[in-house]
Structure formats: structure tokens, C-alpha cells
Amino acid sequence: MNMATCCVVGATGYVGSYVTQELLKKGYQVRATCRDPKKAQWLKTLIPDAKIELFALTLTPEGFPADDNPLDAIVSGCKGVFMCAGYEKQESSTIDFMVNNAIAILNAARQNDGKTAVVLTSSTGSTNPPEAAADALKNELDFWSDPEFQKSKGKFSPAAKTLMEIAALKFVGRNQKNEVVDESAAKGAENVRLCIMNPSWILGPQLQPGDISGNGLPWFAKIAKGDAMKEQVPNDSMSIIHVEDLALLHVACMEAESASGRYFGVNRSWAWEDILKALQGLYPAYKMPPKNYEELNPVTQFDNTRRDTLGVELRGLKEIISDTLSYLKKKGALTG
DSSP states (O other): OOOOEEEEETTTSHHHHHHHHHHHHTTOEEEEEESOGGGGGGGGGSSTTOOEEEEEOOOOTTOOOTTSOTHHHHHTTOSEEEEOOOOOOSSHHHHHHHHHHHHHHHHHHHTOSSOEEEEEEOOGGGSOOTTOOTTOEEOTTTOOOOHHHHHHTTOHHHHHHHHHHHHHHHHTTBOTTSOBOOHHHHHHTTTEEEEEEEEOEEESOOOSOSSOOSSHHHHHHHHHHTSSSOSOOOSSEEEEEEHHHHHHHHHHHHHOTTOOEEEEEOSEEEEHHHHHHHHHHHOTTOOOOOOOOSSOOOOOEEOOHHHHTTOOOOOOHHHHHHHHHHHHHHTTSSOO
């Protein structure tokens, strides 16, 4: 049995709970941070008899100073640290939250004697250059959003992810192409191996008990019920991944000692027309809106060469939608 220890920051969240579950399945000991351990006891039921400790930790936009960082003790001796905590408000404090807490985690990992993999959950919102052609083949090294442009449009959440990634790479002495450009910073963080996961629309069952939370699942439920996207089929595309597959990619980043830098956390992008047809085929109660276009706009293209080196087999569109529908029906959010 694997007795190495890992830390999941934001373990009760949609992605964090799956990362926690996958680590426990593999036999890792997990230190899980959450705002209130009393309300997070359900994490201990994910894998019976697994070793998990809950730590109270409230993240704020201010982060934690390097000389008084509660993460130091939590992260001490960990093989891997996963930042799965999110903050999605479209305001400037979102930027402070993502950047400052990522740096606090990296600072804590740097205190370890052994090599520590730090995996940050970001999004594809950081991979959209304003000048990129609609049919461009996106890759992780060259495709970066412009955070100033994002802020000017009021898109503080994607700007926060972009700036978090840039700051984290700078912390380990690397540029946006993941090249070492600051030897001093790289040497100061030589025991830290940084990976960044870039997902988009995440679907699949929610592990956290209680109401359906977050953005992705409620939006999918509204679409399936005909309360959203009911006027017409968008002439656009969406990138999707199953939440469990995304968690497996996170863990693979930690386990692959050669893994470094950004990785697309998507299966692929599908035209909305194909997504809604798949939904209709699996959920007959759904009534697809009209398609008011003749020629389909380009579907977002990803070069998944880097992602595929992680060796995770990903679920396809129908399986993702079927699994999500089953969960929503079980929760009473959908009927039929």
C-alpha cells in the first residue's frame, strides 16, 4: 500500500473531492483542507478505512505571509499538493485570491526537504489570445490570454487564472513557455515541480452531499430542462471533461516525475449542435431548440500531445452526459 502523503487544498469542492477520492483509492494518505472539518466528515466515507486527516483552513484574497503560513505544517513532507480551491466572483479580489494562495502553497512546498509536486487547478480561460484565429490549434505553451484585456472586459475570474499561472511559473523561475529564465528563482524552488491543469466545462456526479452546487452542473440541468439555451442552438462549441477524468489527470501530473507546466484538462471541444443532439438522444424529455445557421463556425481545436503523455483514458461525450443525467435524476433535478 502506498503510504506517501498528499495535501488537497479545497478538498470539499467539486474537483477537490474527486482528487481526494482518487488519491485515497491509490493508497495515499491525504491531508484535506476545508473551512469547517465538522461539515466535511463525509470525506472520510469516500474510501472506507483510508487514511485522511481534515484541517481547518480558510483562504482569503490576502493569502498567507511566508513567515506565518499555516500551510507549512499541513504541506510538510507531502509528495504532492493540489490547489483545487476556486473563487469565481467577477471582481478584482478574485485575482488576489488565486495569485496569493497559489504563492502561499508554493512557499509551503518549498520548505520541504524532498521533491514536492504542486498541481494548480486553473482553466482554459487562460489559453485564449485575443488575436488567435477561431480555427487555431491551441497548445499549452504558446496560447495565453491577455490578463489586462480580460480585466478591461470585466472578466476577472479568467484573468485571475491567467495571472495565477504566470505568478506560479515565475516563482519556480520559468516563463510562460515553461522555460527556466531565472536561475536564482529556479534554484530557490528546486525541490518544487509545478504542474497546471486547464479544464473548461466539468461534468459528472457531485460527491459532496446536499444541494447541487457550483456552476457547471446547475447550468447543465437548466439546459436539459429547457430553462437555458432554449431560443436557438448556439453556433459555437464547448470543451468538456468528466470530473473523475480531470481528477485522474491531476494525480497523473503528480506521479509522472517528468510532468511540468500546463496541461489541457479537456477531452475535446464539441459543437453545441452535437452536444445537444447527444443530450436529446439520452434524455428524450429534452426538446432541442431550432438551429438558425447553415454553416458551422470552427470548433475549438486542442493539441493534446502533452495531456496524452499523462496516460489517462478519457470518457467520451455520450458517457459524460449519461453519467451527469443519471446523477441529476437521482438528485431530483431532472425527471424521466
